[in-house]
Amino acid sequence: MNVTKSPSKKKAATKKKVVAKKAVTKKKVAIKKAPAKKKTVVKKKVVAKKSMIAKTTAPSVSNKDRYEMITTMAYFRSEKRNFEPGHAVDDWLECERLVDEMISKA
DSSP: OOOOOOHHHHHHHHHHHHHHHHHHHHHHHHHHHHHHHHHHHHHHHHHHHHHHHHHHTOOOOOHHHHHHHHHHHHHHHHHHTTTOTTOHHHHHHHHHHHHHHHHHHO
């Protein structure tokens, strides 16, 4: 007696094989995508370092330029007061503070 499998059993067996193959291919795809994420993280770190370098290399003001800025500002403050005596030191200290504040912001 020959016993043959029914068509529904054959279909069920082929469906199981297809599902098993899909599961294997999904795992392979997931493994391939994982290294790509690591590469993007590395690129972001490089960009961050470049921007930090650009900020730290900003041109600074020399002592001579700072002195001239303070002198000019103190002169115009004194001129505004019609050069009244007794305020020179106060003008100088106030202008020195303002110039240093401007330089630190730049």
